[in-house]
Amino acid sequence: MEPAASANREPLPPTSSPTRGSKMAASGVRGRLTCALALLLWCPAASCFYVPGVAPRNFEKEAFVEIKAVKLTSSRTQLPYEYYSLPFCRPKEITYKAENLGEVLRGDRIVNTPFQVFMTIEKKCEILCNSVKEPLVLSEEQSKLIAERIQEDYYIHLIADNLPVATRLEFYLSREEEKNKEKDIQFEHGYRLGFMDNGKFYLHNHLSFILYYHREDVEENKEPNYRVVRFEVIPQSIKLSDLKAEEKGACTLPEATNLAPQEIDPTKENKLLFTYSVRWEESDIKWASRWDTYLTMSDVQIHWFSIINSVVVVFFLSGILSMIIIRTLRKDIANYNKEDDIEDTMEESGWKLVHGDVFRPPQYPMILSSLLGSGIQLFCMILIVIFVAMLGMLSPSSRGALMTTACFLFMFMGVFGGFSAGRLYRTLKGHRWKKGAFCTATLYPGVVFGLCFILNCFIWGKHSSGAVPFPTMVALLCMWFGISLPLVYLGYYFGFRKQPYDNPVRTNQIPRQIPEQRWYMNRFVGILMAGILPFGAMFIELFFIFSAIWENQFYYLFGFLFLVFIILVVSCSQISIVMVYFQLCAEDYRWWWRTFLVSGGSAFYVLIYAVFYFVNKLDIVEFIPSLLYFGYTALMVLSFWLLTGTIGFYAAYMFVRKIYAAVKID
Structure with missing residues (x-):
């Protein structure tokens, strides 16, 4: 999540992007950072500095723009496949890009494709491989595999100049807008492999690429540079018999009214052609803003309102909890520090009585x-x-x-x-x-x-x-x-x-007897009570994170996530302090393990939400995809429990040391 103004942009030069400092413990590190910053500011070429790997790439007119394939994905199976796992047209030499660790773990297998795309050169229809006289023949096994992938709702992901392909979705929001012909335009990542109709399978074998470029003006008497700023595709299914051959691998598309789709019969061999067209359009979108299309595919407005609502509610509840516990503690400490007679001292109860056992190792x-x-x-x-x-x-x-x-x-x-x-x-x-x-x-x-x-x-x-x-x-x-x-x-x-x-107090040799506890001091009840507030702080963010992981959406709002993380730390700390205070007031000094378990109570709600998300949002029906979902979800819940439990434990430990250091103990 990035801040609203620049969330959807690629990294900008330091001269135009916000800088944020962080306190470093070591003065040497601070000195190196200062020197590096001074060099960047002093260097005349600082305006040309970009994060490695994401610098803009300039194309000359008619320069080759390579189209690469990333993978095939489906939210129904959660199993990505590489592009050539299906019988698509292949180039003479297949070259895989050297991926980093993250790409390998994500299942990306970036490979070259035979699409021939050149800057500003348009193509009406081009046959990708074979010809109309000698079409591509899919065996029965290959046809069955394609039909399975279509049924499993697989999407194909291509990239051009590191920009992922997107399919434009247009629909009317209301009848008034339909009359006025105003459409809401959204995009989905990749394009569908095919579609089903009346139990039959149809393959998208024609791709209409629409590439947008931004013209970069250079010095006089020089050709301008071009930058790719958007990559769209319109997938179509066109029957082999409707394609007319021309010279040098070109073809003619039929009229839209006479368009018959290319059926894939999984019980026999199928003949077809893969074709594509290219259209270039000039755009005012600059290179730094070219990811806007891809990063506004979800409703960001809802995100804004939900985050603000969570912030207000959590800070309001945190303020109330802080006020209550601070006032109660002041009263307790004042009472414990009064020099009263021995009879009043004997009537003391609460957290002071367990001072000799509160730091007993668990x-x-x-x-x-x-x-x-x-x-x-x-x-x-x-x-x-x-x-x-x-x-x-x-x-x-x-x-x-x-x-x-x-x-x-x-x-x-x-x-x-x-x-x-x-x-x-x-x-x-x-x-x-x-x-x-x-x-x-x-x-x-x-x-x-x-x-x-x-x-x-x-x-x-x-x-x-x-x-x-x-x-x-x-x-x-x-x-x-x-x-x-x-x-x-x-x-x-x-x-x-x-x-x-x-530790501010000494531990007695003989453990104190713990009185019988009320029902609401039960450990599981404490987990349920303590987990509500932290879970409420990050509930909305959890939806976007799950969508990014399981529905192949981009997650980019890291500014929001950082804010939610801070709120999560505050809420976990405060709820942990409240729970340990109640426990010590009940004269139960076994708080070490309990605080760790109870502070991670929000992980239980994350698990419940994951089950809800699986049932209501995903269409997973097979065993292995279900196993993958719950296996990786179990790891997420475990990690989240460790994280929140650790935050709550150290907050409670600091609190316990603080309050016992503030009272007079004989």
């Missing part, structure tokens, strides 16, 4: 510290990724950059996760730091890798491009054991050697 301190270390690792990774993406460096134009950055950042953040886990483990009177470091480095990543490997085996069985290749899997393992694990050990070593957290 059960399984190694597992708790390991989970919290992984939570810190996730928190640092998500914070940096969202912030960098908000600045426009991880926009959709940088294909696969978001996932690649997230993977590498998680590995390198292991040093912070290990440090926090090691220090907490020592605070909890732990002694086996090597075992604790190994647990921190392998517990959460091991669950993620194990589940992904199992799901990957099912994807392999379907021959989908979404399956992670074996060399990539080995590379991920090497990153885990070669980067993340040593960094976790390093951080754990220094964290364990550092002084433990200074």
Whole structure:
């Protein structure tokens, strides 16, 4: 999500894009950033600076504009396939682009196509391969495969100059607009492979490309440069017998009124031709704004109102909670610090009475510290990724950059996760730091890798491009054991050697008896109560995130996401403080594990929403796509639980230390 004004734009030069500073802990890093900024401002060519990989590309007149294929996708199966998994026309030499890690994990297999497109040169109809006299013959097996893909509602994704192809959808919003011939224009990503009608399958075998260019003026007596700013397609199904051949592979399209679609009969061989046409149109859209078409495919206005509503509600509730707990705490601390007679002191009750047990180490301190270390690792990774993406460096134009950055950042953040886990483990009177470091480095990543490997085996069985290749899997393992694990050990070593957290009160040798608790102090009830507020803060954003993941939509509003993330941190912290305060007032000092579990209560609501989304928004009916959905959703819920649980735990820990340091204890 990017800020509203520049959300839908590719990264601009620093002279015109907003700059945001971040406080760096080390003065050396701050110095390097200052020097780099000074050089950029001083350098006369600073206005030509772009984020690597997304600089504008200028085309001369009649220059070749390569059309590449990315993949085939369907929201019904969630299994992407590479372009040539179907019998499309192939060039003489097939060349695959070298993808980054994010593209491989997304299932992208970018490959060249035989489309011959040249800047400003139009083509009325061109036969892609074969000829009218010798059409392409699909075997019965190939025809059956195409019919299956059409039935599964597959879309084909092409790119031209890194711009994805889009299909224009026009429809009338009301009868008045129909009379006035005013249409609402929207776009969908890619184009449909074909369609079904009365149980028959029809293939889109003719593509009408519409490419928009922006003319860049240059010096006098020089040819102007052209930049591609939009890539549209109108897919059509045209029967072989209706296509008329001309010289040099050209063809003539029939009149729209006499158009008969190209049927694909899955029970026999089929003859057809793949054809295309090219139309160029000049546009006022500048290169920096060329992604506007693709990033306004969903209703952004609803997004705005929903986000503002969530912000107002969450801050209002947070203010009320803060006011109540601060007033109550002041009263409690004032009462506890009064010098009354012994009889009044004996009548004391509440959270002060458990001061001798509140910092008693919990059960399984190694597992708790390991989970919290992984939570810190996730928190640092998500914070940096969202912030960098908000600045426009991880926009959709940088294909696969978001996932690649997230993977590498998680590995390198292991040093912070290990440090926090090691220090907490020592605070909890732990002694086996090597075992604790190994647990921190392998517990959460091991669950993620194990589940992904199992799901990957099912994807392999379907021959989908979404399956992670074996060399990539080995590379991920090497990153885990070669980067993340040593960094976790390093951080754990220094964290364990550092002084433990200074608790304000001493722990008694004999544990205090815990009174019988009311029903509403039950752990599961606490999870349900504590999860509502954080989930309400990010409910709308969750819909857009799910749409981006499961319905092949672009997610780009990172400015909104950063705001929602901050609200999520605030709401998790405050609800965690309230819950631990109620627990201590009930004289139950076993708050360590409970706070971690209850703070992650919003993950339970995320799981419920995921089930709702699956039933109401997706058309998945097969076993393997359903397994993939719930498998990856389980990983998302687990990660979200670790993240919110860690935020709530550290907020509650700081709160508990603060309140017990504020009272006089004999």
